[in-house]
Amino acid sequence: MPPDEFRAAAHETADLLADYLAGVGRYDVVPKIAPGDVRKTLPAAPPERGEAMDAILADYKHLIEPNVTHWNHPGFMAYFAITGSGPGVLGEALAAGLNVNAMLWRTGPAPTELEELVCDWLRQMVGLPPEFKGHINDTASIATLLSLAAARHRLPGLDIRTKGMAGRGDVPPLTIYCSDQAHSSVDKAAITLGLGTENVRKIPSDALFRMDVAALRDAITLDRTAGCLPVAVVATAGTTSTTSVDLLRAIGELCRAEKLWLHVDAAYAGSACICPEFRALLDGLELADTIVLNPHKWLFTPVDCSVLLAREPDALKNAFALVPEYLKTSDAGATNLMDYGVQLGRRFRALKLWFVIRYFGVEGLRERIRAHCALAQEFKQWVEGEPAFELCAPVPFSTVCFRSMPEQLKTDPAALDRFNEKLLAEVNAAGPVFLSSTKLRGRVVLRLTVGNLRTTREHVAKASELLKRCADEAQPRPSK
Amino acid sequence: MPPDEFRAAAHETADLLADYLAGVGRYDVVPKIAPGDVRKTLPAAPPERGEAMDAILADYKHLIEPNVTHWNHPGFMAYFAITGSGPGVLGEALAAGLNVNAMLWRTGPAPTELEELVCDWLRQMVGLPPEFKGHINDTASIATLLSLAAARHRLPGLDIRTKGMAGRGDVPPLTIYCSDQAHSSVDKAAITLGLGTENVRKIPSDALFRMDVAALRDAITLDRTAGCLPVAVVATAGTTSTTSVDLLRAIGELCRAEKLWLHVDAAYAGSACICPEFRALLDGLELADTIVLNPHKWLFTPVDCSVLLAREPDALKNAFALVPEYLKTSDAGATNLMDYGVQLGRRFRALKLWFVIRYFGVEGLRERIRAHCALAQEFKQWVEGEPAFELCAPVPFSTVCFRSMPEQLKTDPAALDRFNEKLLAEVNAAGPVFLSSTKLRGRVVLRLTVGNLRTTREHVAKASELLKRCADEAQPRPSK
Numbered sequence: 001m002p003p004d005e006f007r008a009a010a011h012e013t014a015d016l017l018a019d020y021l022a023g024v025g026r027y028d029v030v031p032k033i034a035p036g037d038v039r040k041t042l043p044a045a046p047p048e049r050g051e052a053m054d055a056i057l058a059d060y061k062h063l064i065e066p067n068v069t070h071w072n073h074p075g076f077m078a079y080f081a082i083t084g085s086g087p088g089v090l091g092e093a094l095a096a097g098l099n100v101n102a103m104l105w106r107t108g109p110a111p112t113e114l115e116e117l118v119c120d121w122l123r124q125m126v127g128l129p130p131e132f133k134g135h136i137n138d139t140a141s142i143a144t145l146l147s148l149a150a151a152r153h154r155l156p157g158l159d160i161r162t163k164g165m166a167g168r169g170d171v172p173p174l175t176i177y178c179s180d181q182a183h184s185s186v187d188k189a190a191i192t193l194g195l196g197t198e199n200v201r202k203i204p205s206d207a208l209f210r211m212d213v214a215a216l217r218d219a220i221t222l223d224r225t226a227g228c229l230p231v232a233v234v235a236t237a238g239t240t241s242t243t244s245v246d247l248l249r250a251i252g253e254l255c256r257a258e259k260l261w262l263h264v265d266a267a268y269a270g271s272a273c274i275c276p277e278f279r280a281l282l283d284g285l286e287l288a289d290t291i292v293l294n295p296h297k298w299l300f301t302p303v304d305c306s307v308l309l310a311r312e313p314d315a316l317k318n319a320f321a322l323v324p325e326y327l328k329t330s331d332a333g334a335t336n337l338m339d340y341g342v343q344l345g346r347r348f349r350a351l352k353l354w355f356v357i358r359y360f361g362v363e364g365l366r367e368r369i370r371a372h373c374a375l376a377q378e379f380k381q382w383v384e385g386e387p388a389f390e391l392c393a394p395v396p397f398s399t400v401c402f403r404s405m406p407e408q409l410k411t412d413p414a415a416l417d418r419f420n421e422k423l424l425a426e427v428n429a430a431g432p433v434f435l436s437s438t439k440l441r442g443r444v445v446l447r448l449t450v451g452n453l454r455t456t457r458e459h460v461a462k463a464s465e466l467l468k469r470c471a472d473e474a475q476p477r478p479s480k
Numbered sequence: 481m482p483p484d485e486f487r488a489a490a491h492e493t494a495d496l497l498a499d500y501l502a503g504v505g506r507y508d509v510v511p512k513i514a515p516g517d518v519r520k521t522l523p524a525a526p527p528e529r530g531e532a533m534d535a536i537l538a539d540y541k542h543l544i545e546p547n548v549t550h551w552n553h554p555g556f557m558a559y560f561a562i563t564g565s566g567p568g569v570l571g572e573a574l575a576a577g578l579n580v581n582a583m584l585w586r587t588g589p590a591p592t593e594l595e596e597l598v599c600d601w602l603r604q605m606v607g608l609p610p611e612f613k614g615h616i617n618d619t620a621s622i623a624t625l626l627s628l629a630a631a632r633h634r635l636p637g638l639d640i641r642t643k644g645m646a647g648r649g650d651v652p653p654l655t656i657y658c659s660d661q662a663h664s665s666v667d668k669a670a671i672t673l674g675l676g677t678e679n680v681r682k683i684p685s686d687a688l689f690r691m692d693v694a695a696l697r698d699a700i701t702l703d704r705t706a707g708c709l710p711v712a713v714v715a716t717a718g719t720t721s722t723t724s725v726d727l728l729r730a731i732g733e734l735c736r737a738e739k740l741w742l743h744v745d746a747a748y749a750g751s752a753c754i755c756p757e758f759r760a761l762l763d764g765l766e767l768a769d770t771i772v773l774n775p776h777k778w779l780f781t782p783v784d785c786s787v788l789l790a791r792e793p794d795a796l797k798n799a800f801a802l803v804p805e806y807l808k809t810s811d812a813g814a815t816n817l818m819d820y821g822v823q824l825g826r827r828f829r830a831l832k833l834w835f836v837i838r839y840f841g842v843e844g845l846r847e848r849i850r851a852h853c854a855l856a857q858e859f860k861q862w863v864e865g866e867p868a869f870e871l872c873a874p875v876p877f878s879t880v881c882f883r884s885m886p887e888q889l890k891t892d893p894a895a896l897d898r899f900n901e902k903l904l905a906e907v908n909a910a911g912p913v914f915l916s917s918t919k920l921r922g923r924v925v926l927r928l929t930v931g932n933l934r935t936t937r938e939h940v941a942k943a944s945e946l947l948k949r950c951a952d953e954a955q956p957r958p959s960k
Contacts, residue, residue, distance in 0.1 A: 001566030001839070007498035013570045014490035017577040022483035035585055035814035038593040046601035050841035053567060060574060064831065067590035072579045079587070079806070084579030086481030087533060090493045093573035094540060096782040096832075097497040099552045099564030105515055107559070110547035113519040121526035138618050138784075139825040149672055164676025165645040167653035167708070174646045184804040188822050191800065192629055194674030196644025228647070240806050296825070302576040303827050304618075320671065324664040325919040326559070326720050326927070334515035342668050345619040345776070347783050351544065352576075359481070361530035438806040447806070 001053070009053040016061060017089060021072065025454065028431035029073045031066060038067050069434070074454035077463060078436035080240075080268050080399070081451030084302035087359035091352030092302050100348045104327060105334030108348065112337055115350035118357065119307055122293065125362055126273035128286055132309040135340050136349045140267040141185040143292035143308040144234065146316055146341045148176065148189045150290070151232035151261035153319035161319060165194055173228045177201045177219060179211035179246060181239040183265055199228070208394060209244035209440070211235065213251060220258055232261035237282050238269025241438040241447070242393035242401050245269060245281050252287025264288040267306070271298035272373070272397050275366045281396055289315070298372075298398075298451050299365065301356050305349050316340045372398040372450040375460050379448055382464045388471055392445045399449040401440065404471045417444040419474065426470040433463045481533070489533045496541060497569060501552065505934065508911030509553045511546060518547050549914070554934035557943060558916035560720075560748050560879070561931030564782035567839035571832030572782050580828045584807060585814030588828065592817055595830035598837065599787055602773065605842055606753035608766055612789040615820050616829045620747040621665040623772035623788040624714065626796055626821045628656065628669045630770070631712035631741035633799035641799060645674055653708045657681045657699060659691035659726060661719040663745055679708070688874060689724035689920070691715065693731060700738055712741035717762050718749025721918040721927070722873035722881050725749060725761050732767025744768040747786070751778035752853070752877050755846045761876055769795070778852075778878075778931050779845065781836050785829045796820045852878040852930040855940050859928055862944050868951055872925045879929040881920065884951045897924040899954065906950040913943045 001009070041063055070076060072084050084092075102108025102115070119134025137143045153161050158171055165171050174195050178186045180202040190200045201223070203216045220230050233255050235246040248264060255262040264285060270293030272278035273285070285291065291309045295301040310316055321339035329336075338344050360368070376398040383389045383402045393401040404423050409416045424437050424446055436447050448463055481489070521543055550556060552564050564572075582588025582595070599614025617623045633641050638651055645651050654675050658666045660682040670680045681703070683696045700710050713735050715726040728744060735742040744765060750773030752758035753765070765771065771789045775781040790796055801819035809816075818824050840848070856878040863869045863882045873881040884903050889896045904917050904926055916927050928943055 003498065003502035006501060006566040007494070009566065009570055010494035010498050011491055013573055014487070014494045016574060018483065018487035018490050020577050021486060030586065031589060033589055035589070035811055036593070038590045039597055042594070042597055044597075044600070046605060046837050047841045048843045050844045051838045053570075053839060056567065056835055056838050057570075060831070060835075064590045064594065065578070068578050068580050068828075069587050069589065070578075071581060071587070072577070079581075082579065082581070084576055086486040086489065087536065089573070089576045089579075090489055090533075090537075092576035093493055093569070094496060096564055096569045096572035097500050097552070098545070098548050098550075099562065099569075099782050100548050101551060101562070101783055106510065107549050107551070109511060109513055109515070109549065110518045110544045113516070114522070114544065117519055117522055117524075120524075125526060138827075139823045141823045141825065145672070145822060152674070160674060160676065161671050162676055162678050164653065164670070164679050165674040166648075166651045166676075166679075168646075172647045173644065184802055184807075185822075185824060187802055188800065188824075190644070191641050191802075192625070192672060192822055194632070194640060194645040196640065196642055196646075197802075198642050199644050199646075240804070302579050303581055304825055306825075320668065322664055322667055322671075322677075324720070326916065327664075328917075331515055342625060342665075342672055343619045343621045344665060344668075345621065345784055345786075347618075348548075351540070355536055355540075357526050358531045358536050359533060361527045363528045364530045436806060437808075 005053065009057070012057055016057065020065060021086065024070050024073050025075070027066065027070050027073060029075045029434035030069050030428060033067055038063070072452065074452050074456065074459045075433040075462065076452055077448045077450060078434045080297050081449050081455065082297055083300040083451065083453045085300035085356055085453055087355035088301045088352045091355035095348040095351045098348060102346045102348055103338040103344050104329055104336045105331050106329045111348040111350060112335055114354055115337065116335060118350045118353045119309065121357055122307055123309055126270060126293065127279050128309065131311055133313045134307050134309040135337055137306045137308055137341065138304040140265065140292045140294055140306045141188060142341070143306050144185045144263060144265060145189040145192055146308060147263040147290040148193055148232055150315040150319045152193060154315055155229065155231065173199055174231045175199045175201055175223050175228045176232055176234065177203055177216055177230065178234040179203050179205045179236060181205050181209050181241055181244060182234055182236050183240050186234050209239060209242045211246045211251065213247055213254060216251065217254055230258065230260055232263060234263045234265055237264055237266035237285065238397060241440060243269060243397045243399045244393070245396065248282055248287065249284025252284045256287065262288045264291045266291055267294040268297050269397055271295065272369050274362060275369055278397065295353050298369065299356060300360070300453060301353050305353055313340065368453060375450045375455065375457060376400050378457065379460050379464065386468065392440055398451060399447060401445045401447055403445050406475045413443060420444045420446060423470050423474060426474065427466045430466050433459065433466060435463065485533065489537070492537055496537065500545060501566065504550050504553050505555065507546065507550050507553060509555045509914035510549050510908060513547055518543065552932065554932050554936065554939045555913040555942065556932055557928045557930060558914045560777050561929050561935065562777055563780040563931065563933045565780035565836055565933055567835035568781045568832045571835035575828040575831045578828060582826045582828055583818040583824050584809055584816045585811050586809045591828040591830060592815055594834055595817065596815060598830045598833045599789065601837055602787055603789055606750060606773065607759050608789065611791055613793045614787050614789040615817055617786045617788055617821065618784040620745065620772045620774055620786045621668060622821065623786050624665045624743060624745060625669040625672055626788060627743040627770040628673055628712055630795040630799045632673060634795055635709065635711065653679055654711045655679045655681055655703050655708045656712055656714065657683055657696055657710065658714040659683050659685045659716060661685050661689050661721055661724060662714055662716050663720050666714050689719060689722045691726040691731065693727055693734060696731065697734055710738065710740055712743060714743045714745055717744055717746035717765065718877060721920060723749060723877045723879045724873070725876065728762055728767065729764025732764045736767065742768045744771045746771055747774040748777050749877055751775065752849050754842060755849055758877065775833050778849065779836060780840070780933060781833050785833055793820065848933060855930045855935065855937060856880050858937065859940050859944065866948065872920055878931060879927060881925045881927055883925050886955045893923060900924045900926060903950055903954060906954065907946045910946050913939065913946060915943065
């Protein structure tokens, strides 16, 4: 693209971005379309001749932008709400221009060193000792996979990296432990690593949705007795359904006594740890061998940016490093980030995180985390004050689990589930907000989570109002 | 970030991008710095207070931009040269603004459908039958991992997904086959999947660096006789060292006869297949079960964008899909892209690829691929015409393997290796070009590859000139 043409198109793009971020709240959060609606507006075959950038950007504006689910919308309160903040978006744009692949220090000196630096900033921000070193992956799914691969590799005398696990008489079933509230990425890691989903022990959670530590201890003992080899525990700090926090200190101490690897999935709640009052909820975090935190979840960094902090980074390197001839360099003392995982190609993700931390400052980030948690508390209070709704879990951070509980359905759990599913569909169909659902103890529960920088009290109030109105309208009337 | 402030910073960023892309050729390709030089210019602790975006962008310009290795530089001819083209960069910037996570159709309708569409465009462009369906991953490393996981999962009667491979008497050693020229990602996949690197059979390559198909057949037979269970063959179309292409038809037919899964790593040469004359070199590609092609390598799309085409996408889905309660939706007929791999989080990578294909058009992309290959042929002719240099491999695409061969060192292979390593270091230290090296049959070989849109005859001529000058100066003189 000729330089002048690029410059003009880049400014046009800057305005598209600015218009979008300023006006995203005017869209329905979820577009009212059905599967296939977008594709049928687009040519089935690629164009032989090139097209003008203006035409492409116009199609983007009219065919694509309105038909995404607007994760950057202040009314997005489903799953975990996120923000692609201004500085983060601009950092990503600049990284795309550089187009660096920081597989080796040599192929990305500043990207490699900035990645080490921002991970260390994050370590300081969440109050972990200096031995923890970090690197950035695309997702927590990969971070958890890498951590469990490292745990498997360090099993003494087995050399699974070289010999594999199949066809060997000397490798017993390898078991992993997490709570019944843990993220599906633990199962996906067990599938990928060849451990098998049935060797993931889902330890029951207590009344507060935290892993039952006594049950964990029993499960480990039982497995050892049965000839299994326990490999690792995955504790969760901020479970996906309720944001409950496992008892990290007790689990960490048990892991040390049992010589088990401890990975902490703090993808969500790790961000909150920059506030001392929330860090206290993760007491014992420093006992982990690895911790994953996702700045793309609640530190206002565009996807993807998932930080894996490791007490002994060499455990990852030992599991994965291999240097083919075409990648050998002689840069003594340099970190080659490709050595710490599966992927050779590595984007310059540190840039956007550096922009975000500098633009907001740690105090600014704390304020925003606290504001989100305060909004969640307000919503929680609203739920508690409404006779036709009930709170379904504690609210330690910015996520509220609740459900509608019409008097007439109190004794019919299945009908109650259907009622809440229908309520969720109606609230989401209205447009201004997007909530999600989960199941707790087998029952349908709704979730509202605050994590977007543009979300205000008014957006949360709109959710309450829609919930109340839709629930009232849907409520089964007593027959006359 | 307030809307007006964002708009101003976005325009500032547009100019930074435009200035960089217009002027990148003025930098040395590799910055003249040592490990640690960048980090010591940066504060060791994160700022408590937020900083002005102008200050951050100024630091980017002065501390970061000059200290990256410039993959977007026309003199970058190392590894595989790539381009973050104008339309690709703008597509990435817009994707960052949307900040969509297209894990489910519901959470990204247009991103999901555009991903399916552009993968189908690519399928048509490289001449594959319509049963191949694609999705986009971050890297070929992950694509190869997913493919081999699918191959492992479909082994009849073993249900490795559920039961794992450890501690079982009914799972023999599982073996994978690739040539001695295959990419290290095959080994990394074997490590991750728990197959073990020693169960990756590195089949010898022939004189043209292609997998020896008779040796492959023998290895499979030998393994079966020895009680191993062959799982998959990974053929390479465009090996990393020489860009040789394995005999895909013969390998494909063997795989069908042996009922083995065939994955083709066409990360590099797959892009060239949009030209019929290069597609012919990949005869038999359609016999593959899965094929990985990297638009971020040679289709001018910013990293990351790696397309995995699968003949039976359900093989991937069967291996990986699991839907926790918090992600259940009721969108009948919709594709949920999270089902096809490890990662739950999925960036909107299709947007930039859509921009690139539309901006250049397929014919425009073909012209550029052909121009790169023509430049490589010119360089090859230069090597062949220089008495002190020799060509080390055929040049089917845009990559040339060669070395300097001073008369006095012809009989001393180790000295010749050292001479070429020193030559490479000197040429790269000069600044205007960046080449890389590999080993072929145990000997050091240099590589020059053309893949950047800004690379012209003059840049390649600069490489020749530097090579000749540095080789002349370094040449051992006859003692007087």
